[in-house]
Amino acid sequence: MLNSVYSALYFIALLFLLPSEYLKRPRELRRRWLRERFGLCDPFPVSGSSSRIWIHAVSVGEVISAVSFIKRMKGRSPDLDIVVSTVTDTGQKVARERIGAMAKILYVPFDLPFAVNNALRRIRPAVFIIMETELWPNIISIPGRQNIPVVLMNGRISEKSFQGYKRLRFFLKGFLENVSLFCMQDELYAGRIRAMGADPEKIRAIGSFKFDTKPSAPVPAWTGALEGPVIIAGSTHRTEEDLALDAYAGLKPEFPQLNLILAPRHPERFKEVEELVRKKGFPYMKRSEITESAGARKEKASGYVVILDAMGELSSVYGAADIAVMGGSFIEHGGQNPLEPAYWGKAVVCGPHMENFPFIEDFYKSGGAVRADASTLTAQLGELLRSPDKTASAGSIAKALYQKSAGATDRALEIIEACLKRG
Numbered sequence: 001m002l003n004s005v006y007s008a009l010y011f012i013a014l015l016f017l018l019p020s021e022y023l024k025r026p027r028e029l030r031r032r033w034l035r036e037r038f039g040l041c042d043p044f045p046v047s048g049s050s051s052r053i054w055i056h057a058v059s060v061g062e063v064i065s066a067v068s069f070i071k072r073m074k075g076r077s078p079d080l081d082i083v084v085s086t087v088t089d090t091g092q093k094v095a096r097e098r099i100g101a102m103a104k105i106l107y108v109p110f111d112l113p114f115a116v117n118n119a120l121r122r123i124r125p126a127v128f129i130i131m132e133t134e135l136w137p138n139i140i141s142i143p144g145r146q147n148i149p150v151v152l153m154n155g156r157i158s159e160k161s162f163q164g165y166k167r168l169r170f171f172l173k174g175f176l177e178n179v180s181l182f183c184m185q186d187e188l189y190a191g192r193i194r195a196m197g198a199d200p201e202k203i204r205a206i207g208s209f210k211f212d213t214k215p216s217a218p219v220p221a222w223t224g225a226l227e228g229p230v231i232i233a234g235s236t237h238r239t240e241e242d243l244a245l246d247a248y249a250g251l252k253p254e255f256p257q258l259n260l261i262l263a264p265r266h267p268e269r270f271k272e273v274e275e276l277v278r279k280k281g282f283p284y285m286k287r288s289e290i291t292e293s294a295g296a297r298k299e300k301a302s303g304y305v306v307i308l309d310a311m312g313e314l315s316s317v318y319g320a321a322d323i324a325v326m327g328g329s330f331i332e333h334g335g336q337n338p339l340e341p342a343y344w345g346k347a348v349v350c351g352p353h354m355e356n357f358p359f360i361e362d363f364y365k366s367g368g369a370v371r372a373d374a375s376t377l378t379a380q381l382g383e384l385l386r387s388p389d390k391t392a393s394a395g396s397i398a399k400a401l402y403q404k405s406a407g408a409t410d411r412a413l414e415i416i417e418a419c420l421k422r423g
Contacts, residue, residue, distance in 0.1 A: 002171050006137055010111055039109035039118025051420050052081035054125035056108055059091040062131040065154055065209045067098050069409050074102045083123050097312060111136040127419045129153050137175045144178025149419045153412055154209045155184040157192045158334060158355055165196050173197030183412060188358055207408030210339045215315040222290045223320035227300035228257025229385055234314055235265040235336035236327035241273050243330055243374055245280055250378040255385055256303055263308035265327055270309040277305050319344040322391060323384050326350045330374060345399035347384055347391045368398035
C-alpha cells in the first residue's frame with residue numbers, strides 16, 4: 001500500500017518536472033536520456049557463461065569511488081559484463097571517460113515500477129549493486145522480489161540524511177528487507193542503517209572505497225611550470241573561491257612566489273570563477289590554455305592563480321601541491337574527499353563542515369589534517385607555509401592513515417564473487 005502511494009506521488013511529480021529536465025539537456029542527448037530513464041535501454045545479448053552486474057552510481061563522486069572496484073573486478077573476471085547507471089550528466093561523462101571501455105554506461109530508470117521492470121528485462125543482472133546510499137524504494141524492492149541480490153556497497157549515511165530517514169523508519173523497513181547485504185564504510189554508518197530498520201544480520205562494516213581510490217594519472221606535466229609554493233583549493237563551491245582568494249591575498253606579501261590552484265566543483269562555474277579572479281586583479285592562467293610541454297620550459301611561473309577548468313585532473317594535480325584546502329567544507333555541504341591529497345602525502349586543511357567524512361577526526365587527532373574556518377584560514381595556511389617541516393610531517397601522517405585503512409575493495413570483491421557463485 002505504501003509503495004503504491006509513493007509510486008503515485010512520484011509519477012505526479014515527474015509529470016511536472018519531466019519537460020524541464022528533458023529540455024535542459026543537449027538536443028543530441030535527449031532521446032537517449034528519455035528512453036533510458038523509462039528503462040528502454042538497448043537489450044543486452046544473452047551471454048553464455050558470463051554473468052552481468054549492474055552498478056548504480058548516482059553522480060561523479062560515486063562513479064569515482066567505483067572505478068577501482070570495477071577495474072579490479074574486470075581484471076579478476078574478464079568475461080564479466082558490467083553495466084553502470086548514473087542520474088547526472090556529469091556522472092555519465094566521468095563514467096564514459098574512466099570506465100567506458102569496460103562497462104556499458106546508462107541513465108538509471110525513473111523510480112517507477114514499469115520503468116524499473118523495463119530495465120531489468122533488458123539488462124538481466126545477476127547482482128544489482130547500489131553505490132554509497134541511493135535509497136529509492138522501487139529500484140531496491142523490485143530486483144529483490146525477483147531474487148536478484150541487491151547489495152548496498154560502500155554505504156554511508158550523513159547525519160542530516162539520517163535524521164530524515166529516522167522519521168520514515170516505518171516506510172523504509174519494508175523495502176530495506178529486499179536488500180541482501182549492506183556493506184557500510186564504518187561502524188558509525190552500520191549503526192545508522194541498523195537504526196533505520198535494516199536487518200542486523202545483513203550489515204557489514206568493510207571500510208571505504210575512498211581509501212583505495214588512486215589518481216587516474218600521474219601528476220600532469222604542466223604543473224612543472226609553477227615555481228614556488230602551491231596551495232590548491234579543490235572542489236570548491238560558490239563563496240569558497242572568494243575565501244581562498246582572500247587568504248591568498250593576505251599571504252602574498254610574505255610569500256610573493258605563492259601559487260594558488262582553484263578547482264571549482266562544477267564545470268558550469270568555470271567562467272564565473274575566472275571573472276572573480278579577474279576582478280580581484282590577480283595574474284592568472286587557465287588550465288585549458290596551458291600546454292603539457294609548459295612544465296619542461298625554462299621560463300617558470302610564480303605568484304599565479306591557476307583555474308583548473310578541466311574535468312578529471314584534480315586527483316592528480318593534488319600531487320603538485322604543498323597544501324590542499326578541501327572545498328565543500330567551508331559551507332554546509334559536508335566537504336570533499338581529503339583522501340585524494342592524502343594519497344600524495346600532502347598537508348590537508350579542512351573547514352568546519354566535513355560531515356561526509358567522519359574519519360577526518362582521526363586525521364585531526366593524529367596531525368594529518370588541520371581544521372580552520374573563514375576567520376582562521378589565512379593564519380593556518382601561513383603557519384604551514386612558514387614551517388615546511390610541519391607541512392611535510394602532516395602530509396606523511398595523512399598518507400600513513402590512508403595506507404592503513406586501505407583494503408575495502410578486496411573485501412567487496414570477495415562479497416560480490418560469493419553472490420555470483422550462489423546465483
